[in-house]
Amino acid sequence: MGNNKIRARVLKGDKVRFISHLDFLNTMNRALRRANIPIAYSQGYNPTPNISFATALAVGLTSDSEYIDFELEEDIDIQEFKDNLNQVLPQGIEILEAKQLLSKSKSLASLLRQSSYFARLELTEELSIDKLREEVANFLSQKELVIRRKRRRKKDRVFDIKPMIYRLEVIGVQSDLATIEMLIQTGSSGNLRPEEVVDALADYLEFVKPAKLVNIHRSGLYIEDNGEIIPPIEAIKR
Amino acid sequence: MTIDLANKIEEILPEVSKPTRYMGNELNMIKKDLNQVKVKFALAFPDVYEVAMSHLGIKILYHLLNEREDTVAERVYAPWVDMEQKMREHNLPLFTLENRAKVVDFDILGFTLQYEMSYTNILNMLDLAGIPLKSKDRGEEFPLVIVGGPCAFNPEPLAPFVDVVLLGEAEAAIGELVDQYLVWKDSGASKKDLLKSLSQIEGLYIPSFYEIDYNDDGEVVKFEAKNDAPEILKKRVIQNLDESYYPEKLILPYMEIVHDRVTLEVARGCTRGCRFCQAGMIYRPVRERSHERIKDLAKKLIESTGYEEISLSSLSTSDYSKIEDLAKKLLEEYKDQRVSVALPSMRVDSFSVDLAKELQAVRKTGLTFAPEAGTQRLRDVINKGINEEDLLKTTEAAFKEGWRRVKLYFMMGLPTETLEDIKGIADLAKKVAEMGDEIRRNSDNKRRVKVGVSVSTFVPKPHTPFQWSKFNTLEEIKEKQQLLRNELRGKDLSFTWTDPYLSTMEAVFARGDRRAAEVMQRAWELGAKFDGWSEHFDYQRWKQAFEESGYNLEEYVYRNFNLEGRLPWDHLEVGVDKGYLRKEYQKAIDVELTPDCRFNNCTGCGILKNLDARISLIGGENSGK
Numbered sequence A: 001m002g003n004n005k006i007r008a009r010v011l012k013g014d015k016v017r018f019i020s021h022l023d024f025l026n027t028m029n030r031a032l033r034r035a036n037i038p039i040a041y042s043q044g045y046n047p048t049p050n051i052s053f054a055t056a057l058a059v060g061l062t063s064d065s066e067y068i069d070f071e072l073e074e075d076i077d078i079q080e081f082k083d084n085l086n087q088v089l090p091q092g093i094e095i096l097e098a099k100q101l102l103s104k105s106k107s108l109a110s111l112l113r114q115s116s117y118f119a120r121l122e123l124t125e126e127l128s129i130d131k132l133r134e135e136v137a138n139f140l141s142q143k144e145l146v147i148r149r150k151r152r153r154k155k156d157r158v159f160d161i162k163p164m165i166y167r168l169e170v171i172g173v174q175s176d177l178a179t180i181e182m183l184i185q186t187g188s189s190g191n192l193r194p195e196e197v198v199d200a201l202a203d204y205l206e207f208v209k210p211a212k213l214v215n216i217h218r219s220g221l222y223i224e225d226n227g228e229i230i231p232p233i234e235a236i237k238r
Numbered sequence B: 001m002t003i004d005l006a007n008k009i010e011e012i013l014p015e016v017s018k019p020t021r022y023m024g025n026e027l028n029m030i031k032k033d034l035n036q037v038k039v040k041f042a043l044a045f046p047d048v049y050e051v052a053m054s055h056l057g058i059k060i061l062y063h064l065l066n067e068r069e070d071t072v073a074e075r076v077y078a079p080w081v082d083m084e085q086k087m088r089e090h091n092l093p094l095f096t097l098e099n100r101a102k103v104v105d106f107d108i109l110g111f112t113l114q115y116e117m118s119y120t121n122i123l124n125m126l127d128l129a130g131i132p133l134k135s136k137d138r139g140e141e142f143p144l145v146i147v148g149g150p151c152a153f154n155p156e157p158l159a160p161f162v163d164v165v166l167l168g169e170a171e172a173a174i175g176e177l178v179d180q181y182l183v184w185k186d187s188g189a190s191k192k193d194l195l196k197s198l199s200q201i202e203g204l205y206i207p208s209f210y211e212i213d214y215n216d217d218g219e220v221v222k223f224e225a226k227n228d229a230p231e232i233l234k235k236r237v238i239q240n241l242d243e244s245y246y247p248e249k250l251i252l253p254y255m256e257i258v259h260d261r262v263t264l265e266v267a268r269g270c271t272r273g274c275r276f277c278q279a280g281m282i283y284r285p286v287r288e289r290s291h292e293r294i295k296d297l298a299k300k301l302i303e304s305t306g307y308e309e310i311s312l313s314s315l316s317t318s319d320y321s322k323i324e325d326l327a328k329k330l331l332e333e334y335k336d337q338r339v340s341v342a343l344p345s346m347r348v349d350s351f352s353v354d355l356a357k358e359l360q361a362v363r364k365t366g367l368t369f370a371p372e373a374g375t376q377r378l379r380d381v382i383n384k385g386i387n388e389e390d391l392l393k394t395t396e397a398a399f400k401e402g403w404r405r406v407k408l409y410f411m412m413g414l415p416t417e418t419l420e421d422i423k424g425i426a427d428l429a430k431k432v433a434e435m436g437d438e439i440r441r442n443s444d445n446k447r448r449v450k451v452g453v454s455v456s457t458f459v460p461k462p463h464t465p466f467q468w469s470k471f472n473t474l475e476e477i478k479e480k481q482q483l484l485r486n487e488l489r490g491k492d493l494s495f496t497w498t499d500p501y502l503s504t505m506e507a508v509f510a511r512g513d514r515r516a517a518e519v520m521q522r523a524w525e526l527g528a529k530f531d532g533w534s535e536h537f538d539y540q541r542w543k544q545a546f547e548e549s550g551y552n553l554e555e556y557v558y559r560n561f562n563l564e565g566r567l568p569w570d571h572l573e574v575g576v577d578k579g580y581l582r583k584e585y586q587k588a589i590d591v592e593l594t595p596d597c598r599f600n601n602c603t604g605c606g607i608l609k610n611l612d613a614r615i616s617l618i619g620g621e622n623s624g625k
């Protein structure tokens, strides 16, 4: 066992944006059974299917970059894996890409470093793209970008997110809606949430409304592989 | 319009808890073009999604109705309070999950009545839908409101609110109802004409066609059927369960629901004859599905859902013919796919620890037993033919096999009960715990034993031998619960009980009559809803509603039902003779047992002659044919 790992990039679309991470996991497990895919099970007290996610997606967001590693009991043709699974998955969930994975690779979660998002900003007034770009540049040129994160049953955490934002760009503006793209730090060594970036922006720019999760889409995850930052699916070729 | 509503719903979803409840779009959901069908049927359950989606009856009806090309069935459940608030704020009416269509635009709105304390949710849902609460205020332009399910065998507290009551197994009558509705719809006749024609279908009861009055004891003193409606209404049953419709696909919810597995009904009815049990009386006669059919259904249902567990369900699964055989075959068949098999509702005397061991190959979750009463005398009174020795033997075997958690279910407030019987509950539980602890100390598995004692309050139910029994007063219940709290201290014991106030309201409606309707509406106006949820239940509100309606809650709930008098539900016939119930009541008082007719002679309950039905125990045979 152990040499039959598949890594897949998965879509979590509009129709399923409100299902929780646990719901998503259960949905996947049941789809595997419907598709008759020989998934391997963990050993021990309460065996569970060996599938692991790179990271959980917050409820309300959509994503075309959910990465999942599947460990199978036997070899199966990769195209067949993808087709069979897609045939039984509910609307809104789809395997977009799948590749055979080297057995020795570490867990996705432990390699995760960055993620990218599109976010729609709701504006209280109409303004030009140039003006918005200028304001965003001003926002980023501050010495520090300190935010306050509320935590359950713990003291709020106050910290500077500036070093955690790698890129923040205005893509377009259409009347009172704008689209931005961001690349931010993700993973165990530091985790910034996209809505926190939008809220920080809204704090700074009075014409930007606070974040809504339904306005955010995850467009990419990136792992560290031999010192390089790459999408998880590319780590496989080596 | 519909598109508009759908969009507005989408907008408020991010602001409510558990939006998945209102999302629809689950795998195996059936969504039809509403303009392409003749009858639009909204199937409603007066509780939240997780509860509603766990109910088998509604699933069967959903798929059965959708098999018809001329009909669509869509689901609608009670929105949780936060969602309701948003809906009212934004002026959004109650909608169905499939097409997000307004419920008010449907032809038929059917509620299932599983629990008395969900009745106020029915009123609330009608109101949210923009449908007048009272049948007499609804013209042809509103949906026909029908109810069914176990509580429909005493629907009197809901009488003014519903148009039609379906008695018995809905699968047996729903087709005729829809057919008749179609004929009426094309004819352009009045709603009264529709109700008249429906009243001629066996199993359909039109409350507004009856004039009923009561005396202070709750006895019926006037009963008059109008419009040629029958004086006695018989329930409907499926004659051949093996050949009856069962869905081959089930909707697979995204969120976790209460019973999150394939539910496979192996049998209907129970012959044990426990005297408190309404299900045991109203679901007679007992009928089984064949092993072959069950295996076939299991295969299709696992294939269509991918569920990891099959539950073989019925009122008393251990009575099903050759249950071990069936369970083992299914286990073997699905071992590779890692599908487990669960057998709920096993009885102590027929419970085999070996079988349980196989079913829970790795995980040793808790085992549950239901001795129901603490002393042999009282167990004989209620005709629960279990003895202490059986219970101790089975639990001993279970502890020896490594189980550590045991749950014991009891009732309090049973007829003839004394504090001696209540103490008996504690004594029995202690005996089990002590035995368990001793086995633990002498074994390798040093995990401590846990005996959970769950004691609910007995509520007398219509159509049972105990339908005449007095309900315990609040003081009596509290005294008994206090006694148990004192007795059931100890490391390995835990004790849970039910809210005495909630049980009191349950008792009000279980044996309620038409006078209770007014009270219910008043309570709803005062804010009652989700009464079955402790965080929303408010006894004071109910007391107030009673007072404002000119009644006294205590007088009402403790009224004296007379053995000879006419009961508010006597015109509804479940098939068991009233004389038989009376005899059983007398035997209870005399502490006499009645044997199970499955293994012994017919006990003469009357079901076969009254319903022209037959018992069918074909589970053990090769084919149902």
Ligand code: SF4
Pocket: B270, B271, B272, B273, B274, B277, B278, B279, B280, B281, B315, B316
């Ligand atoms: S065994 Fe007794 S309690 Fe259980 S369903 Fe049958 S009659 Fe009711």
